[in-house]
Amino acid sequence: MALYRILIVDDEESQRQQLAGFLKKQGFSVTTAESGPDAITICQDKNFEVALIDLKMPGMDGIELLKKLKELNPEIQVIMMTAYGSVESAVEAMKLGAYHYVNKPINLEELKLNVKKALESYHLLMENKYLKEELEEKYKDVQIIGDSKEIRGVLSTVSRVAKTxxxxxxxxxxxTGKELVARAVHGLSERADKRFLPVSCAALPETLLESELFGHERGAFTGAIKKREGRFELADGGTLFLDEVGDIPMETQAKLLRVIESQEFERLGGKETLKADVRIISATNQDLEKKIREKSFREDLYYRLNVISIFIPPLRERKEDILLLVDHFIKKANQRCGRSVKGITPEVKDIIMNYDWPGNIRELENVIERGVVLSRTDAIDKGDLPYLGLVSDKSLEYVPPASHSLKDMEKDHILRVLKKTNWNLNKSAEILGIHRNTLRLMQEYGIQKSTD
Ligand SMILES: Nc1ncnc2c1ncn2[C@@H]1O[C@H](COP(=O)(O)OP(=O)(O)OP(=O)(O)O)[C@@H](O)[C@H]1O
Ligand SMILES: [Mg+2]
Structure with missing residues (x-):
């Protein structure tokens, strides 16, 4: 059973013990603190639904603590404990967002009732918060930035398949933007005003994943304390985004195949057959064909999921998108952080253009956001990117041994660049600053493509 968590803050030990004892008996999980700062430390690691706070404490008083706790956890419901005659402070506390107040000495039955009501109010707030988040999610902008031929190809497929x-x-x-592209497909489809629900298929054990997808009846497995609707039911009419689809266990794959083919499924532990009209978009960065050969992914499911496939190339293969993305992320970060950064210095541009971006666009976005936060002028400067400086293209940082001849060095360098570009001759020639034909040197040096 989920235990509700209550925090008691009072400088008087006997009071703390009395309340803690009583509330524990009522089945709550209780934590106590003897001062405001103590309470704040506790709340930094742990969430509480309700806090009982003594108004009058030495050092930080109850009102100040109330403000701090609301900053840490705006949904927390605070009940102030006040001595008789301090009505004014109690009223002030209510204005600052306390849920209620109780007079000392405390009437335990009255307290119990207040805690119960505070919990109801907490749940209402949380529900509203989730609804709001879902709405925000729905209208989250799905701007896909980029002008490379790769991204234009992706966009044209997106608009062609969206309506189907x-x-x-x-x-x-x-x-690379797989989820973003999935959202774009949904956003351009006739289902746009219905839900887009992502399910991460990785990292969930089989039963939980199935319960996530199909729902469960009460008691279907240990921990299933009440009936729960699955994502297929919730996404009815809309789109389900199966992220990391390559990680779905074989058993679950069979069930998924059935829903795709018949639109029918049952909740775990349920007898009733349910129907849902759901569009499925899935994503993976795994080699599904290899998984099929290894018999860890069903071939029939693969064909069902892969009617249309969209490949998003890594950022390092479409470097012409980088500066557009940088611009976009600077604007986004400015808005979020209230800054007015205008661009990047030429030096940063150099680093950014020569870096490999193993974490792709997400990595670029993080680097830029960090740069916007740290920058002291209106251009992001090298010093604002300590992290990039550290990892910047190790593959090209190479100190040749002093025994090397120039010819050896040339050969080594050409080889490194070729490996870095995956043996793309055009790109290698560009980096090396030589004509593609000059790479004929390769033969002269005896350079051959290897797989290491
Ligand atoms: N072309 C783009 N234009 C603007 N923003 C982008 C673009 N591509 C990706 N992003 C942003 O980069 C971040 C990562 O994208 P997303 O989450 O879609 O990647 P992903 O491929 O699903 O990654 P993972 O495999 O790690 O789940 C998001 O914040 C997304 O908005
Ligand atoms: Mg993703």
């Missing part, structure tokens, strides 16, 4: 109900499989390395 076909399944779409989105592939690409981590951080």
């Amino acid at each position: 109900k076909t399944t779409v499989l989105i592939r690409g390395e981590s951080g």
Whole structure:
């Protein structure tokens, strides 16, 4: 059973013990603190639904603590404990967002009632918060930035498939924008005003994943304390985004195949057959074909999911998008952090253009946001990117041994660049600043493509 957590803050030990004893008996999980600062430390690591706070404490008083706790956890419901005659302070506390106040000495039955009501109020607030988050999620902007031919290709497929109900499989390395593209497909479809629900299929054990997808009846498994609707039910009419689809266990794959084929499913532990009209978009950065060969992914499911496939190339293969993205992320970060950064210094531009971006666009976004926060002028400067400086293109940082001839060095360097570009001759020639034909040197040096 989920235990509700109550924090008691009072400088008087006997009072703390009395209340804690009483509330524990009522089945709550109780933590006590003897001062405001003590309470704040506790609240930094742990969430409480309700806090009982003594108004009058030496040092930080109850009112000040109330303000601090609300900053840490705006949903927390605070009940002030006041001595008789301090009505004014009690009223002030209510104005500052306390849920209620009780007079000392405390009438335990009255307290119990107040705690119960405070919990109801907490749940109402949380529900509203989730609803609001879902709405925000719905209208989150799905601007896909980029002008490379790769991104234009992605966008043209997106607009062609959006109107249909076909399944779409989105592939690409981590951080390339798979979820963003999935949202765009949904946003352009006739289902746009219905839900887009992501399910992360990785990191969930089989039963929990199935319960997430199909829901469960009460008692279907240990911990299933009440009936729960699954994502298929909730997304009815809308789109389900199966993230990391390659991680779905075999058993669950069979069930998923059935829903896709018949739109029918049962909740875990349930007998009733339910129907849902759901469009499925999935994403993976795994080699599904290999998984099929290894018999850890069903081939029939693969064909069902992969009616249309969209591949998003890694950022390092479409470097012409980088500066557009930088601009976009600067604007976004400015807005979020209330700054007015205008751009990046030429030096930063150099670093950014030469970096490999293993974490792709997510990494670039983080670097830029960090730069916007740290920058002291209106351009992000090298010093604002300590992290990038550290990892900047190790593959090209190479100190040749003093015994090397110039010819050896040339050969080594060409080889490194070739490996870095995955043996793309055009790109290598560009980096090396030589004509593609000059790479004929390769033969002269005996350079051969290897797989290491
Ligand atoms: N073309 C783009 N234009 C603007 N923002 C982008 C673009 N591509 C990705 N992003 C942003 O980069 C971040 C990562 O994108 P997203 O979460 O879609 O990647 P992903 O491929 O799903 O990553 P993972 O495999 O790690 O889940 C998001 O904040 C997203 O908004
Ligand atoms: Mg993702």
